[in-house]
Every structure is written in C-alpha cells, then in structure tokens.
Amino acid sequence: MEFTERQARIVEIVKNSSPITGEQIAAKLDLTRATLRPDLTILTMAGVLEARPRVGYFYKDKKKTSPYMERLRQLRVGDFKSLPISIRENISIYDAIVTMFTQNVGSLTVVGEGQTLRGMVSRKDLLKSALGKTDLQQVPVSIIMTRMPNIIMTTADEPVLEAARKLTLHQIDTLPVVEAFIDEKGEERYEVIGRFTKTNVTKLFVQIGSLGAQ
Amino acid sequence: MEFTERQARIVEIVKNSSPITGEQIAAKLDLTRATLRPDLTILTMAGVLEARPRVGYFYKDKKKTSPYMERLRQLRVGDFKSLPISIRENISIYDAIVTMFTQNVGSLTVVGEGQTLRGMVSRKDLLKSALGKTDLQQVPVSIIMTRMPNIIMTTADEPVLEAARKLTLHQIDTLPVVEAFIDEKGEERYEVIGRFTKTNVTKLFVQIGSLGAQ
Numbered sequence: 001m002e003f004t005e006r007q008a009r010i011v012e013i014v015k016n017s018s019p020i021t022g023e024q025i026a027a028k029l030d031l032t033r034a035t036l037r038p039d040l041t042i043l044t045m046a047g048v049l050e051a052r053p054r055v056g057y058f059y060k061d062k063k064k065t066s067p068y069m070e071r072l073r074q075l076r077v078g079d080f081k082s083l084p085i086s087i088r089e090n091i092s093i094y095d096a097i098v099t100m101f102t103q104n105v106g107s108l109t110v111v112g113e114g115q116t117l118r119g120m121v122s123r124k125d126l127l128k129s130a131l132g133k134t135d136l137q138q139v140p141v142s143i144i145m146t147r148m149p150n151i152i153m154t155t156a157d158e159p160v161l162e163a164a165r166k167l168t169l170h171q172i173d174t175l176p177v178v179e180a181f182i183d184e185k186g187e188e189r190y191e192v193i194g195r196f197t198k199t200n201v202t203k204l205f206v207q208i209g210s211l212g213a214q
Numbered sequence: 215m216e217f218t219e220r221q222a223r224i225v226e227i228v229k230n231s232s233p234i235t236g237e238q239i240a241a242k243l244d245l246t247r248a249t250l251r252p253d254l255t256i257l258t259m260a261g262v263l264e265a266r267p268r269v270g271y272f273y274k275d276k277k278k279t280s281p282y283m284e285r286l287r288q289l290r291v292g293d294f295k296s297l298p299i300s301i302r303e304n305i306s307i308y309d310a311i312v313t314m315f316t317q318n319v320g321s322l323t324v325v326g327e328g329q330t331l332r333g334m335v336s337r338k339d340l341l342k343s344a345l346g347k348t349d350l351q352q353v354p355v356s357i358i359m360t361r362m363p364n365i366i367m368t369t370a371d372e373p374v375l376e377a378a379r380k381l382t383l384h385q386i387d388t389l390p391v392v393e394a395f396i397d398e399k400g401e402e403r404y405e406v407i408g409r410f411t412k413t414n415v416t417k418l419f420v421q422i423g424s425l426g427a428q
Contacts, residue, residue: 002424
C-alpha cells in the first residue's frame with residue numbers, strides 16, 4: 001500500500017476520529033474540501049476508507065480488499081500489449097525518424113538476429129539528435145539508442161499495474177515486452193515480442209471506466 | 215456502455231446460456247481461453263458479468279453498477295492535471311525544442327496575452343519539422359503549430375475518463391486544460407490553466423491500483 005504523504009495524514013485522521021466529514025478532515029489539515037476531494041475519492045475507491053452519506057468517513061479494515069482492485073491486479077501485459085516496431089542498428093537516424101512516422105509510433109526497438117533486443121530509441125532521443133549538428137542521413141541509430149543494461153523491460157506475464165508503475169517511475173513512454181533466453185554462449189538475451197506504452201494504459205483505463213457506465 | 219465486438223458476443227453468449235465456463239465461451243467463439251481472458255476480466259470488473267468459482271459466468275443485472283466504477287467516473291481533470299508549459303508563437307522552432315527539453319515535457323501550449331490559447335506543438339510536430347529543410351533557428355513555431363479549431367481541449371470539471379477517451383480517440387498525448395471566456399470583441403477565447411496527458415492517466419491508474427494492494 002503506497003500512500004502519498006497527504007493520504008497518509010488523512011488515513012491517520014480518520015483512524016483516530018471516525019466518523020468524520022470531509023469538511024472536518026480539511027479543517028484539521030488546514031486545506032479546503034475541494035483540495036482533498038481526489039484523495040478522498042481514491043482512498044474510498046481503494047477500499048481504505050468507507051464513505052457513508054450524511055455521516056462521514058470510516059477507516060476500513062484492510063482485510064477486505066475490493067474485488068475490483070483484485071481483478072485490476074490480475075490484468076497482464078501480454079493481453080494488452082501492442083506489436084513491436086523494430087529496426088536494425090545500422091540504419092540512419094533519418095530512416096529511424098521516417099519509420100517512426102510511417103508506423104505512427106513513439107518509440108522503436110532496435111534488434112539483432114532473432115529479434116534480440118539491442119536498444120531502444122524514443123521520439124525524444126531522435127529530437128535531441130536533430131537539434132545538434134549530427135548528419136541524420138549518415139549517423140547510424142546505434143550511436144544514439146539506449147542500450148542494455150539501461151533498458152527498462154517488461155514481460156507478457158507481468159501485471160499491467162507493475163508495468164504502468166515502471167513507465168511513470170522511469171519517465172518513459174514505452175517498455176519493450178520481452179522473453180528471456182540463453183544464447184549459445186550461455187548469456188541471457190531478450191527476444192522482443194511486443195511493446196507496452198502509456199497509450200495501452202490509457203486505453204485500458206477508458207475501457208474499464210466506460211464499461212462500468214450505464 | 216461501449217463493448218468491443220468480441221465483448222458484445224461474449225455478453226450475448228452468457229445471456230443466453232449461463233452459467234457457462236470460460237472454456238465453453240471460448241469453444242463457441244472458436245478462440246482459446248487465454249485469448250478471452252482479458253475480455254472476461256474486464257467484463258467482470260465492470261460488473262457486466264459475474265464469475266462464480268467452479269460454476270461459471272452469469273450475466274448481471276445492469277442496474278447494479280459497481281460502486282468503484284461509479285467513483286472512477288467522479289474523478290475530475292482539475293484534480294489530476296499538470297501545470298501548462300507555454301511559449302509565445304514568435305519564438306523559433308529551435309527554441310521550442312530547447313524549452314521542451316529543459317522543461318521535460320512532451321508538448322507545449324502556444325499562448326497570447328492573458329494565457330489565451332493560440333496553438334499546441336508536440337514532440338511529433340517538432341520532429342517532423344526537424345526532418346525537413348526548415349531552418350529551425352529562423353522559422354517561428356507558429357508555422358508548425360496546431361491551431362484552433364483543430365485543438366482538442368479539456369476543462370477542469372470534465373471527468374478524467376472523458377479526457378482519457380479524447381486522448382485515445384484523437385491519438386494525442388496532451389490536452390490543454392482551459393477556461394472559456396468572452397473577449398472584448400464578443401468572441402469565445404480559452405485561457406490555458408493546465409495540461410492533461412497520458413502520463414497523468416498512467417499515474418492515476420497506478421495510484422488506484424497500488425492503494426488497493428495489501
């Protein structure tokens with residue numbers, strides 16, 4: 001359970017003096033009710049607090065996790081990933097940018113034989129190189145790509161929630177979805193089987209929310 | 215309620231022959247159980263189907279909407295938005311790219327007097343112009359920006375779910391959060407008060423999911 005500092009303070013207040021109204025919690029924190037609204041909504045959704053109309057907030061025994069939240073954690077990357085768009089590391093930065101536009105994606109996986117992950121290039125990486133004096137037509141993409149072991153990856157069976165956390169934590173837009181294998185030299189390699197992006201998370205969020213609507 | 219075609223077929227099957235197992239639904243659709251898993255999970259989360267262990271899926275009376283989904287729809291853009299990063303339309307494309315890097319954002323709002331929305335520029339727009347023969351230092355950003363009425367916007371009181379839907383539908387990363395006002399000529403204008411992005415949605419998704427965890 002990961003609270004923000006403010007959420008932790010709200011939970012403490014409700015634990016100590018429930019039932020308590022949103023107005024009263026706000027007064028104790030020297031904040032407005034409007035400022036607290038999103039935290040109260042999230043804590044209630046998560047099943048940490050219970051909101052009873054005209055009474056106020058109660059602290060809920062944590063043993064009773066919301067079944068919806070349980071299901072949310074069962075969703076796996078493999079079921080929501082997109083197809084990977086891959087290039088070879090000897091192609092020019094210019095051609096990489098063109099590929100990004102023709103394929104309409106925000107990042108490319110750079111692969112070797114057998115779709116083995118070699119690197120990642122994002123729109124941001126390409127924009128940075130376009131800003132400098134680099135000859136985009138001559139310089140290969142391998143010069144600017146992010147390489148192992150600096151690539152943050154995910155797997156098909158990782159929970160969507162964990163992959164989404166990686167995206168926010170590392171401030172990136174895309175995770176390559178990989179399958180690990182051992183090559184003939186006994187080294188661990190990663191075959192690229194997909195990509196998982198903030199767009200995938202946003203689509204999933206919309207789908208869950210709109211299905212709940214009447 | 216917006217179903218994908220496959221979800222609609224699943225719901226139809228469960229309506230007509232419940233209780234029915236995931237295996238049986240998959241057989242009727244000539245698909246594997248694994249392929250159906252995400253749809254079954256989402257339909258169950260949304261409260262459309264009910265899953266009883268060792269029995270199968272039931273169709274649920276829609277009148278009973280999940281209280282969690284109800285709460286999800288109450289979340290407003292204003293509570294989760296980021297600060298806008300704005301530039302003037304006479305600055306060069308080069309300076310716009312530099313601003314994007316120094317501010318570490320994926321898009322910029324172009325504003326006039328009083329933070330009035332004039333345009334939007336994304337990393338994609340800038341990358342496209344960097345690809346051509348444009349003199350990035352000389353050409354102003356107004357030449358490449360998206361202008362009104364082609365800008366998709368949101369407001370502080372719009373549900374997060376609706377804003378997220380706009381992001382996916384229009385394949386964009388950022389919505390400017392605006393407040394409409396009427397200028398001295400009687401025309402409707404929009405003051406930029408924030409930006410709402412796929413990153414905001416992803417962070418919210420992670421927060422909701424991780425709070426539910428034990």
